Amino acid sequence: MSTMESIENPENISDGRRRKGEQRRRILLDATMAIIAGEGVTAVSQRRVATEAAVPPSTVTYYYATIDDLLVDALTRVNDAYVSVVETLPEEPDAALRGFAALIAEGVGHDRAHALAEMELFLIAARRPTLRDQVTRWHDALDAFLAPYLPNPQTRAGVAATCDGYFLRCCVLEPPPSAEQVYRSLRRLIDQAA
Numbered sequence: 001m002s003t004m005e006s007i008e009n010p011e012n013i014s015d016g017r018r019r020k021g022e023q024r025r026r027i028l029l030d031a032t033m034a035i036i037a038g039e040g041v042t043a044v045s046q047r048r049v050a051t052e053a054a055v056p057p058s059t060v061t062y063y064y065a066t067i068d069d070l071l072v073d074a075l076t077r078v079n080d081a082y083v084s085v086v087e088t089l090p091e092e093p094d095a096a097l098r099g100f101a102a103l104i105a106e107g108v109g110h111d112r113a114h115a116l117a118e119m120e121l122f123l124i125a126a127r128r129p130t131l132r133d134q135v136t137r138w139h140d141a142l143d144a145f146l147a148p149y150l151p152n153p154q155t156r157a158g159v160a161a162t163c164d165g166y167f168l169r170c171c172v173l174e175p176p177p178s179a180e181q182v183y184r185s186l187r188r189l190i191d192q193a194a
Helices: 003-008 010-039 046-053 057-063 067-087 093-106 112-126 129-146 153-172 179-193
Strands: none
Touching: 010 046, 010 057, 010 067, 010 112, 046 057, 046 067, 067 093, 067 112, 067 129, 093 153, 093 179, 112 129, 112 153, 129 153, 153 179
16 A cells, blocks of 8 residues: 555545454464463563564553453453354354353363363452453353253353363363263253253
């Protein structure tokens, strides 16, 4: 873009800056997730993220004033991916349940270390209130997904707890439960409740 085009259309400048800012945030969040996957949440610091992202430490503090801000953004990004998958599952109930079971067993296309990092972000919400809104958002999405199968809220809460348990099992068991195993368990619970 020429200088003349920038002068004529100042929105081009702000759009370019916005894109660059979004790209920088993405790099910082990727670095944060890599650290959590490899070393755990306690290893995340502004300096460590800067090193992993190959940027000056001031870049991290420019975009994220505190570690909590960084972790909230990382969990929001994780949540966006999971909620997006749930919202795009097929309309046919059995196919949707199979897709949901695959989401639990396989995550959103990352390796197991990444899934463990995602679970760790959810677990630290118990100690960091700034993260709880994202946990609530996930539970609301899970509740909305299960509602057509289970009209009773208490039964739905029990199956949601089973889903949470399977997420954890898929991170820590060797070998982890397969999508088919998760599907069969959820199908059995839903059928028994119906």
